[in-house]
Amino acid sequence: MSDDALLDIQPGRPLWLITLADLALLLVGFFVLLQANQTLTPHDLARGIAEGFGVEPAPVAMPVASHGVAGFAPGSAVLPQSTDALVKWARAELRDPRVRLTVTASTDGSAADVDPGSHSATVLAADRARAVAAALAAGGVPDARLLLSTTPAHGPRAVVVTLAFAGETISQGTPR
Numbered sequence: 001m002s003d004d005a006l007l008d009i010q011p012g013r014p015l016w017l018i019t020l021a022d023l024a025l026l027l028v029g030f031f032v033l034l035q036a037n038q039t040l041t042p043h044d045l046a047r048g049i050a051e052g053f054g055v056e057p058a059p060v061a062m063p064v065a066s067h068g069v070a071g072f073a074p075g076s077a078v079l080p081q082s083t084d085a086l087v088k089w090a091r092a093e094l095r096d097p098r099v100r101l102t103v104t105a106s107t108d109g110s111a112a113d114v115d116p117g118s119h120s121a122t123v124l125a126a127d128r129a130r131a132v133a134a135a136l137a138a139g140g141v142p143d144a145r146l147l148l149s150t151t152p153a154h155g156p157r158a159v160v161v162t163l164a165f166a167g168e169t170i171s172q173g174t175p176r
Helices: 003-007 015-039 042-052 084-093 121-138
Strands: 062-070 099-105 146-150 158-165
Touching: 015 042, 062 084, 084 099, 084 121, 084 158, 099 121, 121 146, 121 158
Parallel strands: 099 146
Antiparallel strands: 062 158, 099 158
8 A cells, every 4th residue: 555545544533523522521420420419428429539549538536535615605706715724625635646626616506696797607606616726726736736617507506626536647747
């Protein structure tokens, strides 16, 4: 076969069709991801994607003890009492490098217990958690060992600081 005969051979599919097929597959994948996001919790979806890429999940911290601040006024994130006892407890417990503290705040679910600016209970709970975390940090608790969270369940107007065993640390400082 001559070189001129090779130039006359047409490809089996036009290039635009291959590009269109790639785009269609990307769109199908995107819609599958959207559908999965509706039926799974964001935590389950992230765990599934991480497992798909072969990433090992971080170990779940085991709660051991807790301490808290209660008595917040409705709609307020101002600390209702001194946090000296909480700071003393946290500093003593964090001497062990294998533990971490989780600061979880909640609201009581009433219409009065919301953030005055945004009218959101979640924002108010986050403000309460930040106020307690700031008091802990001001008392010498390293903020790198604090995890802030809010609870969707309505309970008392309080912030609970939970001590959890996070696992042994390796030389780089990440938990095993």
